[in-house]
Amino acid sequence: MTHYAIGIDIGGTSAKLALVRGDARIITKTSVPCDSRSHWRGLLADMAEAAAGLAKGRRILGVGIGCAGCIDVVGGIVRFSPNLPRWRNVPLRAFMSDRLGLPCVVDNDVNMMALGELRYGAARGALNACCITIGTGVGGGIIIGGNIYRGSGMTAGEVGHVPVVPEGIRCVCGSRGCVERYIGKEGIIRLARTAMRGKHSILAGKGPLTPLAIERAARKGDPAAGLVWERAGYYLGLLLVGIVNVLNPDVIVVGGGIANAGDLILAPARNILRERALKIPARHVKVVRSALGEDAGAIGAASELFPPYALRSRRGHIKKG
Amino acid sequence: MTHYAIGIDIGGTSAKLALVRGDARIITKTSVPCDSRSHWRGLLADMAEAAAGLAKGRRILGVGIGCAGCIDVVGGIVRFSPNLPRWRNVPLRAFMSDRLGLPCVVDNDVNMMALGELRYGAARGALNACCITIGTGVGGGIIIGGNIYRGSGMTAGEVGHVPVVPEGIRCVCGSRGCVERYIGKEGIIRLARTAMRGKHSILAGKGPLTPLAIERAARKGDPAAGLVWERAGYYLGLLLVGIVNVLNPDVIVVGGGIANAGDLILAPARNILRERALKIPARHVKVVRSALGEDAGAIGAASELFPPYALRSRRGHIKKG
Numbered sequence: 294m295t296h297y298a299i300g301i302d303i304g305g306t307s308a309k310l311a312l313v314r315g316d317a318r319i320i321t322k323t324s325v326p327c328d329s330r331s332h333w334r335g336l337l338a339d340m341a342e343a344a345a346g347l348a349k350g351r352r353i354l355g356v357g358i359g360c361a362g363c364i365d366v367v368g369g370i371v372r373f374s375p376n377l378p379r380w381r382n383v384p385l386r387a388f389m390s391d392r393l394g395l396p397c398v399v400d401n402d403v404n405m406m407a408l409g410e411l412r413y414g415a416a417r418g419a420l421n422a423c424c425i426t427i428g429t430g431v432g433g434g435i436i437i438g439g440n441i442y443r444g445s446g447m448t449a450g451e452v453g454h455v456p457v458v459p460e461g462i463r464c465v466c467g468s469r470g471c472v473e474r475y476i477g478k479e480g481i482i483r484l485a486r487t488a489m490r491g492k493h494s495i496l497a498g499k500g501p502l503t504p505l506a507i508e509r510a511a512r513k514g515d516p517a518a519g520l521v522w523e524r525a526g527y528y529l530g531l532l533l534v535g536i537v538n539v540l541n542p543d544v545i546v547v548g549g550g551i552a553n554a555g556d557l558i559l560a561p562a563r564n565i566l567r568e569r570a571l572k573i574p575a576r577h578v579k580v581v582r583s584a585l586g587e588d589a590g591a592i593g594a595a596s597e598l599f600p601p602y603a604l605r606s607r608r609g610h611i612k613k614g
Numbered sequence: 615m616t617h618y619a620i621g622i623d624i625g626g627t628s629a630k631l632a633l634v635r636g637d638a639r640i641i642t643k644t645s646v647p648c649d650s651r652s653h654w655r656g657l658l659a660d661m662a663e664a665a666a667g668l669a670k671g672r673r674i675l676g677v678g679i680g681c682a683g684c685i686d687v688v689g690g691i692v693r694f695s696p697n698l699p700r701w702r703n704v705p706l707r708a709f710m711s712d713r714l715g716l717p718c719v720v721d722n723d724v725n726m727m728a729l730g731e732l733r734y735g736a737a738r739g740a741l742n743a744c745c746i747t748i749g750t751g752v753g754g755g756i757i758i759g760g761n762i763y764r765g766s767g768m769t770a771g772e773v774g775h776v777p778v779v780p781e782g783i784r785c786v787c788g789s790r791g792c793v794e795r796y797i798g799k800e801g802i803i804r805l806a807r808t809a810m811r812g813k814h815s816i817l818a819g820k821g822p823l824t825p826l827a828i829e830r831a832a833r834k835g836d837p838a839a840g841l842v843w844e845r846a847g848y849y850l851g852l853l854l855v856g857i858v859n860v861l862n863p864d865v866i867v868v869g870g871g872i873a874n875a876g877d878l879i880l881a882p883a884r885n886i887l888r889e890r891a892l893k894i895p896a897r898h899v900k901v902v903r904s905a906l907g908e909d910a911g912a913i914g915a916a917s918e919l920f921p922p923y924a925l926r927s928r929r930g931h932i933k934k935g
Binding site: 363419420421433435437438442443444445446447448449450451452454455456457458459466467468469531534535536538539540541542543568569570571572573574577578 | 789899
C-alpha cells in the first residue's frame with residue numbers, strides 16, 4: 294500500500310514542508326515563513342498546522358525534520374540554530390510529535406539533505422560520501438558506510454569551517470580563513486567587488502550584487518564575473534583536496550543556492566582536485582551537483598520514516614506519536 | 615593460556631619485529647635492515663627468518679605487519695610503498711604466511727599504529743579518533759566507530775597532504791602547501807633555517823641541523839629554535855582545526871619522531887585549535903602524544919591476531935597458515 298511522510302526543512306527565512314510519497318516523489322509542497330525574532334512555540338504551531346493540512350486524508354508514517362544548527366538527534370532537541378538565534382534547546386521532536394500525533398525524526402538539515410541524495414539522488418549507491426551545501430553558510434553531511442557520520446559530539450561535517458587561508462578573512466566562528474568566508478554568499482560578493490576593481494563589468498551599477506547576478510553576468514561572458522567563479526572554485530577545490538585525501542569518498546555532492554552556478558564553480562574546483570589531491574582517491578571520487586536540489590532536505594527527512602530506513606538508522610530514536 | 619603474536623613494522627630503513635604477549639607487552643624485539651634498493655623477496659626472507667627466531671618455542675597466533683604506503687588489506691598486497699620504491703604489488707601476506715606457516719594480517723603502518731593506540735594506548739576507549747604520525751612524512755590513521763576507516767579505495771587518512779597554505783611549498787605529491795612540507799622532518803629543518811636568519815642561535819655551526827638538535831636547542835631556551843616549534847605547532851594546529859571541525863573525534867594522538875618534541879609542538883597546536891576550531895568539538899577533543907611510542911605499530915599489528923580483535927575486524931581477511 295502507498296505510504297507517505299511529511300518532510301520539513303527549517304531554514305533561516307522559511308520552513309519548507311513537503312508531502313512525500315514512499316517512492317520519494319513530492320506530492321504537495323507548502324512553506325511557513327520563519328521570523329528569526331519570533332518565539333519557537335508560535336513557529337512550530339504554524340508548522341504543525343501546515344503539516345496537518347498536507348497530511349489530511351493520507352496514511353502518514355510520520356514527520357522528518359531537518360534544521361540548521363546543532364541538533365541533539367537522540368533527544369530530538371535543537372540545541373541552537375544560527376539562523377534562529379532565539380532557539381535554545383527547543384524540544385522540536387516532542388512538540389511536533391505531540392501536536393500531530395505522529396512519529397517524528399529530527400536531524401541537522403545538511404544531514405537530511407545528504408540522506409536524500411544518498412537514497413534517491415546524486416550519491417545513490419555510494420558507501421562513503423560528502424554532501425556540501427553552499428549558500429549563506431557552507432555546511433556538510435558526511436556518509437560513512439552508508440550512514441550519516443555524526444562524530445563524537447554530533448557536530449561532525451562542519452566543512453564550511455575548514456581553514457583554507459592561514460591568516461585569511463575573519464570568520465563569524467571566531468577563526469580565520471574558513472572556506473565559508475570565500476565561497477558562501479558574502480564571500481562570492483566580496484570576490485566580485487575585488488574582481489570588478491579597475492575593470493569594466495556589466496555588474497557595475499546594475500542593481501544589487503548577488504550570486505545570481507554574478508552567475509548571469511559570467512554566463513554572458515563578463516570577465517570579472519568569470520573570475521569570481523574561477524576564484525570561488527579554487528577555494529572550493531582546496532577544501533575538496535583535504536576531504537578527498539582524508540576521507541577517500543566515492544562521491545562529493547554539492548548543493549545549495551551557490552551550487553546553481555554549476556560548472557562555473559565546479560569545473561575549476563575539479564581542476565584543483567585533479568591537480569592537487571592524491572592520484573588514487575582523486576581518480577576515484579566524483580564531484581557532482583545535487584540531484585534533488587532544494588527538495589533534498591525535505592525528501593531526506595521524510596525518507597527517515599520510510600521502511601527500511603526508519604528501522605535501520607534510527608532504531609529507538611523515533612518518538613512515537 | 616598465554617598467547618603471543620609477532621608484530622612487524624616495516625619502515626624506510628629497517629623493519630622492527632616484536633614478540634608481543636596477549637596483554638600487549640613486548641617480550642623481545644629485533645630488527646632487520648631495509649635497503650630500499652634490495653628486491654622484496656630477499657628482504658621478506660630476512661624478516662621471516664627473524665620472525666621465526668622470535669617465535670621459537672612459543673604458541674604463536676600469527677603475524678601482523680604494518681607497512682607504509684598503499685596496502686590492499688583484503689588481498690594482503692603492498693601496492694606501493696614510498697620508502698621502498700622497488701616494491702610494486704608485493705604479495706606480503708602470502709609470502710610471510712607460506713614461509714612461517716602462520717596466519718598473517720597486513721595493513722598500512724599508520725593504521726596499525728592507530729589500532730595499537732586505540733586498544734592499549736592513548737586512544738583507549740575512544741569511539742572516533744585520529745592518529746597522526748609526524749616523521750619524514752606525515753601520515754594518519756582514522757578510527758570511526760572503533761574501527762579503522764579506510765575510505766572507498768583504501769587510501770583514507772592521508773592527513774599529511776591536507777593543504778594548509780594555498781600556494782605554499784611544492785610537495786612531492788604534486789600539490790602545494792601540504793602540511794607535511796611544514797611539519798615533516800624537512801619542513802622543521804626549513805623552518806629552522808628561516809628562524810636562524812640574522813639571529814644568533816646555538817644551532818649555528820653545531821653539527822647537522824636535525825629535529826632532535828632543534829628540540830634540544832629549544833629546551834635550552836634558544837629563541838630561534840623555540841620559534842621553529844611555535845611555527846610547526848601553528849601549521850599542525852591548522853590541520854587539527856580542519857580535522858576537528860569535520861570529524862569531531864574524541865581524541866587525536868600524535869606520534870612519530872617529530873612528536874618527541876612533545877609540548878614544544880603540541881602546546882601551540884592546542885592553542886590554535888582552541889582559538890580556531892568550533893567550540894563544541896574543540897572542547898570535546900583531547901590532543902595527546904602517542905602512549906606506545908615507536909612500538910605502537912608493532913603492538914597494533916600483533917593485536918590484530920589476538921581475540922577478540924582478530925574476529926571482529928578482519929573476518930575473512932586473515933590468510934590461514
